Amino acid sequence: MRFSLASAVVLLLDLGVSVQGIPKMKRASSSFAGSNLYFLHGLSASDQSYYINQLANDGAKVIRIWVNGLSKGCVKGSNVVDDISEFETTIGDYNYDTLAKLDAVLAQTSAKGIKAIISPHDGNDIHDSSTSGNGCDIYCSTYGTSFYSSSQAKTQYDARIAAILNYQSPSSGKKWGQWSDAILAFDLENEPFQFTDDGANDDPSDWLCGRAQNFKSVLGSSSVKVATGGIGGDHSHGYNMLPAALNCSSIDLMSIHSYVGDASSWSGILSGDEKVAAAANKLIYVEEWGVSTSYNSDFNDQAAAINSAGYPWIYWQFIPGDDGTESCNSGCCTGYDGFEIGFNSSKGDIRTAIAKANSATTIQNWNIL
Structure with a gap:
């Protein structure tokens, strides 16, 4: 021709x-929008069904969930009804019931055409709670901030990842690492290096790429992707696009975590990140963003800015209960941090924002759903 x-x-x-x-x-290309909900597996069956159906009805394509423990009570305006153990309360001793609870969620989301990004560990939990504001899990109590540099910790964490990826789903009969109909990607961790200087030193212990290589060795030929999980936490810290991750061939997706007060900030954030990601042949997406009631720009304006820039996104977080600006109808109205948006809230037009995300033309080729 x-x-x-x-x-x-x-x-x-x-x-x-x-x-x-x-x-x-x-x-x-195939853009998407969705929500984080780290406590979905602890909700009642009726609340899970309501939430997942509502997300699907609003057009969400992706949800981000975590391998984490939960305690009964009010969480972000919603009612957690099950006590769920941490996956490891002793390193190497796995509580597979935690994965079974999550598997039941995956069965429901995949049936509705929603794929999951799974964070297998919270990086904020490896630090003393007085420093991070989160809990102190078994890796925290064993290693503290040496978690990323200890060769023994790396070996143990790699074993944790293998146990999660090789978990055979009671719902599908497939290993999670092979269940691409339900799972889009696994994060290396939620917000690695959030409270350490590893980001400033460009990952001197090769934690990121070393763990990504472990993921890929277990995933094999699976189409399930490996994502960074928001290196260093919020984008303002300067490490979401860390060179050590960009230069690692085993990492597929660069995750942006950014909480900004003004919608005008998004254009600069995304255009700058796209340049370095494209040069490294990586896809980028906004894995966490949220709008506080104190911000200058509301949810609708910020969603429009991200959609206009042409990047997929996952909000922090749409919730099944009331969001604190609504009258309490669910019987659980505590624990808000100001970022939650209920489906019937006036804080934002969820359905329109998702619809525009799904129809947006993207800067990068996101045809991987």
Whole structure:
């Protein structure tokens, strides 16, 4: 087939290649939006069903869940009815009932066409609770901030990851690492290096790529992806796009965690990150963002800014209960942090924001759902 110069330029632009100063075009691809909900597996069966059905009805394609323990009571305006053990209360001794609870959630979300990103551990839990504001889990009490540099801790964490990826789903009969119909990706961890200097030193212990290589060795030929999980926590800390991760071939997705007061901030954040991600052949997405009631820009404006920039996103967090601005109808109205949005809240138009995300043309080729 013969190509004219004009048709060749059009083809290159469609592929996202700059041609002699001509800017890259956004390309039509499969964008998405969804929500984090780290306590979904602790809700009642009726609340789980309501939440998942509502997400599906609003067009959500992705949900982010965590392998974590929970205690009964009010969490972010919703009622956790089950005490769920941490996956490890003794290192190497796995509480598989925790995964069974999550598996029941995955069965429901996958049936509705929603894929999960799973965070297998919370990096905030490896620090003393007085420092991080979170709990102190078994890795915290054993290693503290040496978790990332200890060779023994790396070996033990790699074993944890293998146990999670090799867990055979009671719902599907597949190992989680092979259950691509239900699982889009696994984070390395939620917010690694949040309270350490590893980010500032560009991961001197090779924790990120070493763990990603372990993920890939267990995943094999699976299409399930490996994501960073928001290196260093909030984007303002400067480590979401850490070179050690960008240069690691075993990492597929670079996760942005960013909480900004003004919608105008998003264009600069995303355009800057896209340049370095594209150069490293990585996809980027906004894995956590949230709008406090004290921010200058509300949810609708910030969602519009992210959608206009052309990046998939997962909000922190849509909740099944009331969000604190609503009259309490669920019998559980405590524990808010100001970022939650209930489905019937006036804080934001969830359905419209998701619909615009799903129809957005993206900067990168996100055809992996």
